[in-house]
Amino acid sequence: MVVVITGASSGIGRALAEYLSHHKAKLTLAARRLDRLEALNAELGGTHQVVQADVSNQEDCRNLVQSAAAFHGRIDTLVCNAGYGLAKSMSETSAAELRRIFETNFFGTTDTIRAAIPVFMRQDERDGYRGQVMIVSSSVARRGLPFFGAYSATKAAQLSIAESLRVELQPNHIAVTSVHPVGTETEFFDLAGKMGNSTVPPPGKGEVQQTAATVARKMAAAIINPKPEVWPLRPARWGLSIGTLVPGMVDRALRTYRRSINEPNTAPASTAV
Numbered sequence: 001m002v003v004v005i006t007g008a009s010s011g012i013g014r015a016l017a018e019y020l021s022h023h024k025a026k027l028t029l030a031a032r033r034l035d036r037l038e039a040l041n042a043e044l045g046g047t048h049q050v051v052q053a054d055v056s057n058q059e060d061c062r063n064l065v066q067s068a069a070a071f072h073g074r075i076d077t078l079v080c081n082a083g084y085g086l087a088k089s090m091s092e093t094s095a096a097e098l099r100r101i102f103e104t105n106f107f108g109t110t111d112t113i114r115a116a117i118p119v120f121m122r123q124d125e126r127d128g129y130r131g132q133v134m135i136v137s138s139s140v141a142r143r144g145l146p147f148f149g150a151y152s153a154t155k156a157a158q159l160s161i162a163e164s165l166r167v168e169l170q171p172n173h174i175a176v177t178s179v180h181p182v183g184t185e186t187e188f189f190d191l192a193g194k195m196g197n198s199t200v201p202p203p204g205k206g207e208v209q210q211t212a213a214t215v216a217r218k219m220a221a222a223i224i225n226p227k228p229e230v231w232p233l234r235p236a237r238w239g240l241s242i243g244t245l246v247p248g249m250v251d252r253a254l255r256t257y258r259r260s261i262n263e264p265n266t267a268p269a270s271t272a273v
């Protein structure tokens, strides 16, 4: 199988690359940090393709897909995983910050998919599919988190297009899978804090945190046997779906999380006054 992974230099993307490589898949590893990708490829035996790509740049998305198709001769699965968080209250998020996060998390996804669909259409089927789009969304696609409003919006937008595309592309035998991890041990929360200039604990810290390897294993199973959605922590799927029926109750539960972010971030300001 040939799998293209965006955001392979760290976290979930990297763990997926390791898992699939050990199971003999042929990979294209993409991200902005070329040194990390090359080191990963060397660790995995040096046989994979490495492509430096910034998914917020439409031209990079096109080049990535075209060079992967040329290198391997086909693409079985495109994993749109590249993304980042922004830990900042929605009311303080600037228009530029909002546009920037959509450029990477949402338009990076759609631009890569738009480039890949013609490649899938030209291919013969393998195991019943011409190809598969896998979109790494989040559990927050179903319920926005306080201090992650902009990020949650990008993830909900990814879920919406996954649902639309899945039905549209079904007659062409192209599978579409969305992935909805809960808090996962990666560089995500450190970076989200830096991007939002705040200190953020992962939601449910000490309760629900999965490893990137666990998430990757569940994603790999859905690459081998495509399914509509992957929820690496199964109870999250049911909890969040039921939560949509009782939003006030979920608001109350999330107030604890809001306080855990508010306290460290407001303390220095109040002592300074």
Ligand SMILES: NC(=O)c1ccc[n+]([C@@H]2O[C@H](COP(=O)([O-])OP(=O)(O)OC[C@H]3O[C@@H](n4cnc5c(N)ncnc54)[C@H](OP(=O)(O)O)[C@@H]3O)[C@@H](O)[C@H]2O)c1
Binding pocket: 006, 007, 008, 009, 010, 011, 012, 013, 030, 031, 032, 033, 034, 036, 053, 054, 055, 056, 081, 082, 083, 084, 085, 104, 136, 137, 138, 139, 180, 181, 182, 183, 184, 185, 186, 187, 188, 189, 191
């Ligand atoms: N960790 C969590 O709790 C969690 C939960 C739910 C969903 N997710 C989603 O999982 C995905 C992977 O995140 P992670 O947790 O593995 O975080 P991570 O360790 O920070 O990895 C993020 C990856 O995305 C890449 N990336 C970011 N911006 C990019 C850009 N403009 N162009 C190309 N690549 C870019 C980074 O590579 P470079 O910096 O080298 O470009 C890196 O490889 C994200 O979409 C995230 O929203 C994470």
